[in-house]
Amino acid sequence: MTNIRDLARVAGVSVSTVSRVLNDHPYVADDKRQAVQQAILELGYIRNQTAVHLARGRTKTIGVVLPYVDHPYYSAILQGIARRAFDAEYRFLMWQTNYEEERERLALQALSQREVEGLIVVSHALAPEEFLKFEDYGRIVFCENHPNVSTVYVDHYAGFRSGLEELIRLGHEKIGICLSREHSVNSIARKKAYFDLVPDARQEWIDTPALTVEDGARIASRWLASNERPTALLIASDYVASGVYMTLRKAGIRVPEDISLIGFDGHPLSAVMELTTISIPCEEIGGEAFRLVTESDKTERIILPFELVSRKTTSVRTNV
Amino acid sequence: MTNIRDLARVAGVSVSTVSRVLNDHPYVADDKRQAVQQAILELGYIRNQTAVHLARGRTKTIGVVLPYVDHPYYSAILQGIARRAFDAEYRFLMWQTNYEEERERLALQALSQREVEGLIVVSHALAPEEFLKFEDYGRIVFCENHPNVSTVYVDHYAGFRSGLEELIRLGHEKIGICLSREHSVNSIARKKAYFDLVPDARQEWIDTPALTVEDGARIASRWLASNERPTALLIASDYVASGVYMTLRKAGIRVPEDISLIGFDGHPLSAVMELTTISIPCEEIGGEAFRLVTESDKTERIILPFELVSRKTTSVRTNV
DNA sequence: GTAAAGTATGAAACGCGTTTCATCGCAAGA
DNA sequence: TCTTGCGATGAAACGCGTTTCATACTTTAC
Known part of the structure; x- marks a missing residue:
């Protein structure tokens, strides 16, 4: 050589x-x-790039922590990060964690070992404080709303509120919700919106986990089997909502006549499925997170907008 | 420090x-x-990891070249790579290329600069020979069938053949196909299967690109507007097939009575959509590619199986 | 008892590019 | 003519962990 x-x-x-x-x-x-x-x-x-990295004392690489890649929400964010990183001539290493704390710690270790210059934490299992212990080693940007951290997020309380208000406006009283995970910050915010806004909110009308199409199928089956059925469901992911929708239709349930459905994310799939959804700019979340982690030198909080897109899975309540 | x-x-x-x-x-x-x-x-x-990398002369990092992350086929492969890489304590850098040759070259540059020890090329625009010029710098594994290279792939000719044979068996003669890209190796193999097996194969019944749900909607609209309609469609992606399916149903077309549809990939979505599909082990492709790039020391070719999963979007031809 | 084998440890070289600092030539300004 | 000052260039230090090689002391083995 x-x-x-x-x-x-x-x-x-x-x-x-x-x-x-x-x-x-x-x-x-x-x-x-x-x-x-x-x-x-x-x-x-x-x-030899490695020698350059050592001599310059920097790697032009950031780390990305996320639970799954093969999920449209995360892959859309990843796409946003990848796009921005390319333009900035940055590379990124990914820790696909399955929400296992040990895996998240490995990303932090890489940060402290100066393998990456910063971390984008898209979603995580470890407490935010655990991450913040490593702030001295590089900037850490979250894609969820935590206090006193750099973050790019969508206000999920407000997002869910807008969906719930829409359902209430349409006359629904028995409303159920589906949350991706039990205890994530987003789920907590969404649950709060649910209990704040829906007079007849019930713990047993909260379904979780709701991450995959299969979860959607399961949720739909549960709904079919229950004796007191909500007339509307606000579901934390379009993917899951699609699963619910298809499974219900298969069972002869008419949407939206028998049940209204609202999804979340604004995934392209929601458009062809004519799913009412709360659309959020996933790619932009990734892009902005990248910008913060590489460019910003102070704690910044960016709130990105959501938008309720009414399509064909919601209507005025007709049955009881 | x-x-x-x-x-x-x-x-x-x-x-x-x-x-x-x-x-x-x-x-x-x-x-x-x-x-x-x-x-x-x-x-x-x-x-300091960078110093370790320099001293050891290796980075325990591989590169992954793929066009898009936010596409279920690629993200499933990526998931397979990520899983295996984690177990092997390897990291990976991703080049999200949009099929731009310049971006693919950057990955090759990283290989030659010893930033990565090997490359998994999931899908690419550059000619395979361009990649092979860099073989001295590290192992390069493709996820497509090229001659004389290490590769992990599914026989797409055989895959499409099985789908076409099924449609022919069901009595279909007017069969159309949808290909992801015009000139990829996979598309060429699939097109060959089409012309080899379908007596009434027609160039104008080949639709491309077929990558997103929106493509599916477009393809369905084209089908609706055409005066000589195929009675069956073999579609290179479940995502696209879902788009076709939903758009046709919206337009009052009955599936499978009026048209049979077969998707490809075996994505979970196909199950809840009850889509007949040709299922392939995407995650395993990624996992095996990782194994080859890190463990194998010779050119190896791994062919993974596909499976025709008959569900509810295919039936005996009933109309003309 | 002596050779062979194993345990323990440090000096120095190595991997390799970047950066600082000193130096020197030469042209412009006084 | 003398002083600045910029352009050009190299020696050496730096970033930092790994590895080889030589050395020296212990243990086994015969």
């Missing part, structure tokens, strides 16, 4: 000059610059 | 001994080991 010193020898210059040529620094005479470039071609020299 | 030499000084040993302790080498006396561990705690020492 030829290195910068070989280059210097062949070109008849010092290593500093070679480095200057490599990095397009000024103050290099044309003839020497050409001699170096000639040597590079002759020896087939290729820069 | 305290380093290994500070540690040596404080512990009263040499740097070699410190390194031995850090790496659990044998041949370190207990008292010295403890002295080093004590020093580590005292000084709050944290290993």
Whole structure:
């Protein structure tokens, strides 16, 4: 492997000059610059990035912590991060955690070991404080609403509220909700909105987990089997909502005549399924998180908007 | 930043001994080991991974080249890679390319610069030969069928054949297909299967691109507007097939009475949509590709199985 | 009892690019 | 003519952990 010193020898210059040529620094005479470039071609020299990282003391790499990749919400955020990272000539390492704390800790370890310069925590199991212990090693940006941290998020309380208000406006009183996980910050906010706004809110009308289409099918089956059925469901993911929708239709239930459904995320799927949904800018969450983690030097909180998109799975309550 | 030499000084040993302790080498006396561990705690020492990478001459990192993350096929493969990489204590860098050659070249550059030890090329725009030029720098594994390369793939010719045979068996003669991209290896294989097996195969019944649900909606609209309609569609992705399905149903077309649909991938969505599909083990593709790129030392070709899963979007042709 | 084998440890080299600091030539300003 | 000052360049230090090699002391083995 030829290195910068070989280059210097062949070109008849010092290593500093070679480095200057490599990095397009000024103050290099044309003839020497050409001699170096000639040597590079002759020896087939290729820069060792690892050495550059060590010498510069930075890796131009960030870490991304998320539970699953094969889930549209997370992959959309990841897409946003990837896009922005590419433009900024940054790389990113991903920790796909399944919400296992041990895996999240590995990402923190990488941060402290200076393998990554910052961390985007899309969703996590570990307490936020555990993350903040590592703040000295690099910026940590969350995609969930925690106090006193840099974060890019959507106000899920308000988002759920808008969905619930819509259902109430349509005359629904027996409303159920489906939450992705039991105890996440988002779920807590959403649950609060539920109990704040729905007079007849009931613990047994909260279904969880709601992450996959299969969860949707399960939720629909449960609904079918229950003797006191909500007339409307606000579901934390379009994917899950699609599962619910299809399973109910299969069972002969008419949507929205028999039950109203509202999804969440605004995934393209919701459009072809004509699902009413609360749309959020997932890619932008990722992009902004990347911007914060690389550019910002103070704690920043970015709240991105949501939008209730009414389509064909919601209507005025007709039955009891 | 305290380093290994500070540690040596404080512990009263040499740097070699410190390194031995850090790496659990044998041949370190207990008292010295403890002295080093004590020093580590005292000084709050944290290993610099970049230095380790440089010294060891390896990064335990591989690169992944794929066009999009927010697409279920790719994210499922990525999930497989991520899972396996975690177990092997490997990291991976991702190049999300949008099929832009320039972006793919950046991944190759990273390989040559020893930033990554190998490359998994899930799908690509650049000619395979362009990749193979870089084989000296590390193993390159494809997830598509190219000659003379390490690859993990599904036989898409056979896969499409099985779908087409099923449709023919059901009495369909006017069969259309939807391909993800015009000129990918997979599409070429699939197109060949189409022309080999379907007597009335027509160029105008090949629809492309077919990557997103929106593509599905577009394809369905085209079908609705055409005057000579295929009675069956074999679609290269469940996502797209879902889009087709929902859009046709919206328009009052009965599936499978008026048209049979077969999807591809075996995505969970196909189950709740009751879509007939050709199921392939996406996660396993990723996992095996990871295994090859890190463990194998010769060119290996792994062909993974597919399976036709008959559900409710296919039936005997009833109309003309 | 002596050779062979194993245990323990440190100095120094190594991987490799970047950056600081000193130096020197030469041109512009006084 | 003398002083600034900029342009150009190299030596050496730096970032930091790993590994090789030599050395020296203990144990086993015969």
